Amino acid sequence: MISYMEAFYQTLSKGYLFPRWASELNNGYGSSILILLPPLRNYLGASIHWLCQISFQTITKILFFNLNLIIFPLCLWLFYKLKHKAKYWFFLLAVFFFTALILNNYPADYFYFVFSFFSFFLWLTQQVKRKLKLALTYLALFISAFSLTAFYWLPATLEAKEIKSFLNNIKQSPITKPSPKVLTALTNTEKVEFIYQHRPPFLWYGYELNLPANTRLQFHVFNYSGWQVFFDSQPVVLEKPDQENKNLITFTSPPTAGYHFLEIVFEKTKVQALADTITFITLGLLISYAGYVYFQKRV
């Protein structure tokens, strides 16, 4: 848990708002495990570390308890309050805590609290006269919370199979030494000239190369579908990760020899991009809704 939190913080602090690649895990060969892990605890840990500069070990101890025990009753209380006072900030608070609950659990566990909430909603709706209005409020709350957390549960659900296969594959990779995170030529070894390696940023590696046509190259980071390789801004197809290429990013250079600018970059998959867009739009709409209600009353 500590290493996950540390890896999460590292990726977050480099500007990745939704950390999905743990660069230093697996001896530096990286891992996509963060896509699967519920991020709430990691976000809290990262915030505490940033604010108080406490070690991740201590933070893990501070956050030892099950956050669900706090969030779940809070959600129920807010849903109950919504029955009596349909105030917008109750609604926003309910969305906030429902969101926290989603982000603190694996998608497989959602069934339990979704079922509980649904039963609770039904029970509450039965007690009021304006049933439709309350039902619609709960529906809006439900949709808002799930849309807001799409950045997590959508990739975690749709890419789960791929991540599990990735995790299985890398277990079999005979990687014992820390990754040097370098590019090596598997063919034409002596003819490849490394002209310049761009400054080492995060999840982006740039090389200026002079190399023969169709040279097989390998980058010492585990291959996951988020990794993409571009030669002179043109994407190239990566080899399927297997035992032969040790599950590392392996590819062949273009059929033209000479100077090339190579970029190896971790980008969002289509699912992740869609999920993030849903999250951003929902967040924007919720804040706008707050503005709508807040200023509607006072202007």
Add this chain to the structure above:
Amino acid sequence: MLAMSIFKSVFKSTIFYIFILNLLVLKPLFKTGVWLSSDLIAHIARLASFYQSLAEGNLIPRWGGNLNFGYGHPVLLFSYPLPNYFGSFFHFLGFSFNESVKLVFIFSYLLAGVFTYLWLKDWLGKYPAILGTILYQFAPYRFVNIYVRAALGEHFAFLFIPLVFWSVYKFSQKIKIKYWVYSVFSLAALILSHNGVIVYTLPVLFAYFVFLFFTSSKSKRKKYLTGIIFYFFAGMCLTTFFWVPLLVEAELYTNSLKFFSGNSYCQTYLSFDRLVFSPWGYGGTATRHEPAGHTTMIGFVHWLVSLLALGYLFKWKRKINPYWIFIFLLIIIFFLSLFFMLRISNFLFPLFAFIFRYAEYASRLLTLPILTTFLIGALLTNFLKGRKQRFFVLFLSFWAVILTTSFWQTVPWDKRRDYTDSYWLHYYTGTTDTGGYNPVWGYFSAPSTTKVLANKGEITNINIKKWHSTLHEYSFKAITKARIVESTAYFPGWRVYVDGQKIPINFQEKDFPGTIIYNVSPGEHKVKTIFGPTRLRLGADIVSLITFVLLLILLIFSKKLRWFKNIKHK
């Protein structure tokens, strides 16, 4: 007693606390030396060259005589002059060039805060002014401009933006000619501070004009509108000496067309995620895939006020008022600026290339979200009253400041000890330009061994009398018919007078591309090489001068002018 009352009034005033807060931000600059950044070295060298030319009597310095390995460079002709005038003033007072540039950074930041607060207070009141000023001064991109890019011009222009808005506001309220003249001067100052920022300011300024038009009384509207039309005209006329050569000569005689082709803009689009959040850093601008080294985030609080304002716009039941229109226009500008920073806007680039190609980097558009959000923040505050208003301001201001505290820092300072005034004037060999304004006729990559030499023929007794930025005076004796090479980069405006006679210059010699070359007959010769104005520059100077004089006359005789007299003030 008087001192005590002054002390009390100072400590009671909000502006004092804003000033102190802004001073805290600048703490890293209060050290000797220079900090490592993208452009600081270039700005100091440019200031040194500017000052030298100014001290030699050139009221409008246009030729950096010591730059470009001593061959000279026209960078001063095309770069915004006002920050350099201010820097020259500080140097004149006795500060080194390094310290003078730092003082320009410091004073412009502090005064920007003061003017923003005063304008917003005058227009909307105390609390909107506080939030507006905080959002204006504490936008992450402002710190990028200071500590990462050291973008002197862009940073300096932020000083005049509130002045432009304030003077226009005063004019719309009073319709007095003195306010009109002030607004023209502040617009001119903005144009002379940075040619890019004025372009980004225009849409926001236009929205403000629309707002002021609808909020001013009907009796004043016609005169307000006429004043605004002439305001632009006068502002442009006052600054022709700067922008006319920039638009015409830069395209004709330098590599600017090739350099500002728009490629760099298209290579530096940002990702939406990074507009929401990106950490503080000191790297360069984003490339095709590589995220920018410096932060490109708009600011959490800036995002928040924009989205709250978006909600405010959905008020169907109420009548649409000028405030609604203004916020609507600001929101449109805000989202359009975001759109044009993203790759998805690339299909529209050819349509707007004439604007964006000069921006060079997409991240430069980050100025626009600042200009829109600080106004939105102030306007939203204005809609609230009492405790709620105070809470809104306190809450947002607190977070706007706190969330940027990690941005108030420089990288370790440059330890080089040879950054003295003498270094900038005599040993600096660069051009301070990234290549865009290099004359098309040739590049120089090494200093010349002599100032004057004979390419063909023989000369002796070379005696250099003066080697100023724009005047080179020397004599020599030509033993035979000679072809003289003077170590000066040619640019339109250079003229050579041999024994008082103007002679033709060749500047396209194969062995000395871009260098001034001329022929002389045998005998003793006195030579004067002068960098003077071209017809275009002279015309532009005259227009600026006439406009300046007319504006002064207007200011002096404003009370006697009839045009403004029939306005009834409430």
